[in-house]
Amino acid sequence: xxxxxxxxxxxxxxxxxxxxxxxxxxxxxxxxxxxxxxxxxxxxxxxxxxxxxxxxxxxxxxxxxxxxxxxxxxxxxxxxxxxxxxxxxxxxxxxxxxxxxxxxxxxxxxxxxxxxxxxxxxxxxxxxxxxxxxxxxxxxxxxxxxxxxxxxxxxxxxxxxxxxxxxxxxxxxxxxxxxxxxxxxxxxxxxxxxxxxxxxxxxxxxxxxxxxxxxxxxxxxxxxxxxxxxxxxxxxxxxxxxxxxxxxxxxxxxxxxxxxxxxxxxxxxxxxxxxxxxxxxxxxxxxxxxxxxxxxxxxxxxxxxxxxxxxxxxxxxxxxxxxxxxxxxxx
Numbered sequence: 001x002x003x004x005x006x007x008x009x010x011x012x013x014x015x016x017x018x019x020x021x022x023x024x025x026x027x028x029x030x031x032x033x034x035x036x037x038x039x040x041x042x043x044x045x046x047x048x049x050x051x052x053x054x055x056x057x058x059x060x061x062x063x064x065x066x067x068x069x070x071x072x073x074x075x076x077x078x079x080x081x082x083x084x085x086x087x088x089x090x091x092x093x094x095x096x097x098x099x100x101x102x103x104x105x106x107x108x109x110x111x112x113x114x115x116x117x118x119x120x121x122x123x124x125x126x127x128x129x130x131x132x133x134x135x136x137x138x139x140x141x142x143x144x145x146x147x148x149x150x151x152x153x154x155x156x157x158x159x160x161x162x163x164x165x166x167x168x169x170x171x172x173x174x175x176x177x178x179x180x181x182x183x184x185x186x187x188x189x190x191x192x193x194x195x196x197x198x199x200x201x202x203x204x205x206x207x208x209x210x211x212x213x214x215x216x217x218x219x220x221x222x223x224x225x226x227x228x229x230x231x232x233x234x235x236x237x238x239x240x241x242x243x244x245x246x247x248x249x250x251x252x253x254x255x256x257x258x259x260x261x262x263x264x265x266x267x268x269x270x271x272x273x274x275x276x277x278x279x280x281x282x283x284x285x286x287x288x289x290x291x292x293x294x295x296x297x298x299x300x301x302x303x304x305x306x307x308x309x310x311x312x313x314x315x316x317x318x319x320x321x322x323x324x325x326x327x328x329x330x331x
Contacts, residue, residue: 024274025235026243027051027106028059028286029228032079032294036251037163037221039116041156046301047110049227050294051235051244052286054104059285062100066090066292076282079295088313091296095316101289107297107320108230110223111305113152114139116159119221123162123210124199137192145186145193154183158200162211164219173208177201218259219251228260230322236271243275247287252278297321 033047052059067077070087082091093099117138121131142151157179160170180200187194200207219225228244236242246252257276281287297320300313 023240024243025053025240026245027053027231027235028245028284028290029231030247030281030287030290030294031224031227031249032291032298033112034222034224034249035112037219038159039112039221039223040152040159042112044298044302045112045305046298047112047223047227048294048298048301049108049110049224049231050105050290050297051108051231052101052105052290052293053235054100054286054289056285058100059289062094062289063285063292065100066094069093077288077292079292082292083295083299088310091300092313092316094292094296095313095320101293102319105290105293105320106231106234106322107293107317108227108234109297109301109321109323110227111323112223113155115223115226116155116221120155120158120162121196123206124196124203134192134195138196141192145188145191146183150183154179159221161207163221164211164213164217173204173211177204216253216255218256222251224249224251232271232273234271234322241272241274243277244273245277245279245284245286247281247291248278252276293320 029049029051031047031049033044035042035044054062063077066082070082070084070090072081074081081087082094094101096102114135117135118131121134121138122128125131125134142155145151146154157171157176161173161176163170177200180197184194184197184201187197228246232242232244257278261273261276279287281291297317300310300317303310304314
């Protein structure tokens with residue numbers, strides 16, 4: 001029997017499900033650090049997608065406890081309040097063993113430039129295992145060969161080329177490939193950087209076609225899609241079917257939700273999506289708790305990435321996390 005999938009943009013859509021209907025997990029989700037398909041050269045390098053498995057009353061109690069510890073006159077308590085340095089101790093409490101979330105929440109962290117490098121290598125090779133190996137090597141060799149600033153600018157140009165255009169052209173294919181040609185001459189022969197440049201030169205028609213994909217197509221570079229798949233895999237790892245209540249996001253259109261939910265088998269990585277509902281965060285305290293967790297997790301991860309790690313908060317966050325880096329998701 002089909003199970004209704006509720007969306008913000010229209011009537012529910014029935015989706016066929018299978019398996020033991022009694023094994024259902026409902027989670028509420030929100031994110032922090034989203035910039036769509038811009039993965040390199042944006043405002044943030046880390047993306048955090050948080051999910052909580054608590055009931056609404058427990059979420060309301062959690063919000064009350066956070067507000068008591070870190071007061072704010074705002075009606076909607078947001079993660080930006082909790083990220084202030086004076087409230088660091090509240091983050092430690094929220095994540096710690098005396099807080100309300102340990103064992104009931106998960107954070108999917110994505111290093112956005114690394115994710116882009118994996119996606120680029122996969123596009124060029126068509127071999128996921130080879131793509132992961134190449135991306136890992138490029139993460140070390142690219143900055144070493146060209147310097148971190150030049151390498152980041154190069155990846156940002158490729159990222160702009162491959163993002164869904166939607167009528168905007170930030171860099172032309174000719175300009176991007178002029179950059180490839182100029183950098184190719186400095187690449188050590190036989191190394192991963194030279195391999196990438198050669199792959200790019202041979203795959204120009206594929207790169208052009210990817211950048212010109214139809215409007216409305218699944219935005220495969222957007223980390224939110226990868227995070228949702230990884231989140232369902234986490235909560236469904238023991239065979240449970242997963243229902244998602246998610247904060248409203250513009251990329252989560254009815255058609256894209258239907259594409260995610262209409263898969264006959266488990267999503268990549270495991271887990272079965274039993275239903276997907278968009279909701280305004282103001283209407284569901286669980287989403288607000290997920291927002292607090294996502295914002296705190298991203299701040300901790302960003303500090304680590306910049307070399308300013310907070311060892312205590314990092315240790316407290318670790319039990320919550322899965323991480324997407326060069327080699328994909330590791331728990």
